[in-house]
Structures are given as C-alpha cells and as structure tokens.
Amino acid sequence: MALCRCQICGVKKSRSKKNYVTTVDPIGYPNAAVICGIAKCTNPAKVWLDDNDLIDYQNGLRLFGKTVTSMVKIGVV
Numbered sequence: 001m002a003l004c005r006c007q008i009c010g011v012k013k014s015r016s017k018k019n020y021v022t023t024v025d026p027i028g029y030p031n032a033a034v035i036c037g038i039a040k041c042t043n044p045a046k047v048w049l050d051d052n053d054l055i056d057y058q059n060g061l062r063l064f065g066k067t068v069t070s071m072v073k074i075g076v077v
C-alpha cells in the first residue's frame with residue numbers, strides 16, 4: 001500500500017510493517033495536491049512504494065489507490 005509522506009517526515013521503519021523501497025513524485029510535484037499524511041504537516045508529499053507497489057510501478061502502473069478504504073487515488077509520473 002503506497003503512502004504519502006513528505007521527505008522530512010518520511011516513513012519510520014519502526015512504525016511500519018511494510019518495507020518501503022523507493023519514492024516517486026505525484027503528478028505536478030512539488031505543486032501537487034498530494035499532502036503529507038502526518039498530522040499537522042502541510043508539506044507536499046512524495047509517494048512511498050513498498051515492494052509490491054514497486055513491481056506494479058515497474059510494470060507500468062501509474063495510479064495508486066490500494067488503500068484500506070480506497071478513498072484516495074494518487075497519479076504519479
């Protein structure tokens with residue numbers, strides 16, 4: 001499941017069971033509408049991909065929305 005975090009907040013390994021391996025830019029980054037998911041942070045977010053997301057990305061997937069609620073979709077370049 002892709003996460004949206006700014007480069008400052010990042011993804012803390014101790015808080016995540018997933019292995020986030022890389023980041024990709026949302027379309028329009030850093031002027032994109034995707035904002036860091038950490039409370040009180042308003043920085044533009046990158047999209048953090050785990051192992052499975054990276055395989056999807058390498059196979060051409062550019063729309064990530066596999067969240068628990070599927071309420072957010074994130075376009076990436």
Ligand SMILES: [Zn+2]
Pocket residue numbers: 005006007008009010036037038041042043
């Ligand atoms: Zn942040």
